[in-house]
Amino acid sequence: EVQLVESGGGLVQPGGSLRLSCEASGFIFSTYAMNWVRRAPGKGLEWVSGISESGDSTYYEDSVKGRFTISRDNSKTRLFLQMNSLRAEDTAVYYCAKDNGRGVFDYWGQGTLVTVSS
Amino acid sequence: EIVLTQSPATLSLSPGERATLSCRASQSVSNYLAWYQQKPGQAPRLLIYDASKRPTGIPARFSGSGSGTDFTLTISSLEPEDFAVYYCQQRSDWPPFTFGQGTKLEIK
Numbered sequence: 001e002v003q004l005v006e007s008g009g010g011l012v013q014p015g016g017s018l019r020l021s022c023e024a025s026g027f028i029f030s031t032y033a034m035n036w037v038r039r040a041p042g043k044g045l046e047w048v049s050g051i052s053e054s055g056d057s058t059y060y061e062d063s064v065k066g067r068f069t070i071s072r073d074n075s076k077t078r079l080f081l082q083m084n085s086l087r088a089e090d091t092a093v094y095y096c097a098k099d100n101g102r103g104v105f106d107y108w109g110q111g112t113l114v115t116v117s118s
Numbered sequence: 119e120i121v122l123t124q125s126p127a128t129l130s131l132s133p134g135e136r137a138t139l140s141c142r143a144s145q146s147v148s149n150y151l152a153w154y155q156q157k158p159g160q161a162p163r164l165l166i167y168d169a170s171k172r173p174t175g176i177p178a179r180f181s182g183s184g185s186g187t188d189f190t191l192t193i194s195s196l197e198p199e200d201f202a203v204y205y206c207q208q209r210s211d212w213p214p215f216t217f218g219q220g221t222k223l224e225i226k
Contacts, residue, residue, distance in 0.1 A: 035215075037162075045154070045162065045205050047215040059213040095161060103209025104152050106173065108161035 002026040002107040004096050009112030016086050016116070022079040022096030022109055030054075030074040033099035036081050037108075038092035046092075049081060050099065063089075086116045120144055120208050124218035130226040137193040139221045141206035146186045150210040153182055153191045157202045165204075166191060193223075201225050 008020040020036070035050040049070040050059040058070050069082040079096050093113050097105035121144040131137055141151065149169040154162040164173055166182035169189060179194040193200055206218040 039156075044203075044220040045156075045207075045217040047207075047213075047217065050213065050215070061214045097162075100167075103150070103212060103215055104164065104167040105154070105162070105207070106164050106167075108163070110161050 002098065004098065004107060004109035006094065006096055006109045006112040009094065009114045011115045011117065012086055013118050014087060014116055017082070017084045018086065018114060020081040020083065020094055020096075020112060020114070024077045024079065024096075024098070027098070027107075029072075029077040032101065034072060034079045035097045035099055035105060036070065036079075036094055037097050037105070038090075038094045038114075039111075040089070040092040043092075048094070051079070083114070086114075088116050090114060091116045119214060120147060120211050120216050122206050122208060122216055122218035124204075124206060124221045126221060127219070128222045128224060130224050131196055132226045133196050133198055135196050137191075137196055137200070137223060139191040139193075139204055139223070141184075141189040141191070141218050143187045143189075143208060143210075145211075147208040147210035149185045150208055151182075151184070151189050152207045152209070153180075154205045154207065155200075155202045156205065162205070196223075198225075 003025045005023045036048040051070045067085045071080045093111040095111045096109045098107040100106040125140045153166040156162040170182045203220045
């Protein structure tokens with residue numbers, strides 16, 4: 001059974017940093033691309049970042065470029081999102097999502113809440 | 119960036135009725151369109167991919183159609199557990215992958 005469990009969310013002040021983690025199990029982690037998707041309060045889903053199977057290629061939504069860094073540790077089956085220079089508009093539930101290899105997100109975690117507020 | 123526009127924003131129906139949700143793309147996405155369901159406090163769930171394909175385990179009452187810029191998600195006979203928010207998503211031109219703003223399916 002595929003399981004994705006996010007952690008690392010919390011309350012942070014504007015300009016602060018957080019590191020999200022997603023622990024994966026139930027599939028061969030190193031053979032699938034992975035993504036982070038967020039849902040802000042009262043808003044819809046927004047893709048944030050993606051990473052290739054090996055980690056060699058990374059992709060970002062424009063508003064997070066230069067502030068967020070996606071990475072992965074295939075030996076530990078973990079996905080990460082380092083978030084710096086956080087803004088109020090980054091407040092959201094962040095989900096990690098397994099990519100079936102073609103930009104289709106076939107499994108999702110339950111999410112971790114990030115609140116950026118003073 | 120491809121913009122996806124979903125309609126209606128809210129759809130009020132009763133169990134047993136047929137639901138028709140629409141998603142229109144700002145440019146052709148071929149058939150590279152997926153649909154997701156999200157219930158409050160839960161993770162999104164993949165319902166349909168490549169416009170009309172159902173993953174294993176998704177009930178047959180969910181079906182998708184369309185190509186190019188116009189797509190439809192149909193729920194043939196609503197069950198109580200189907201009341202949720204539905205999103206479409208394109209993978210034709212990325213990054214970024216983009217989602218529609220969602221359609222809330224509520225009980226009438």
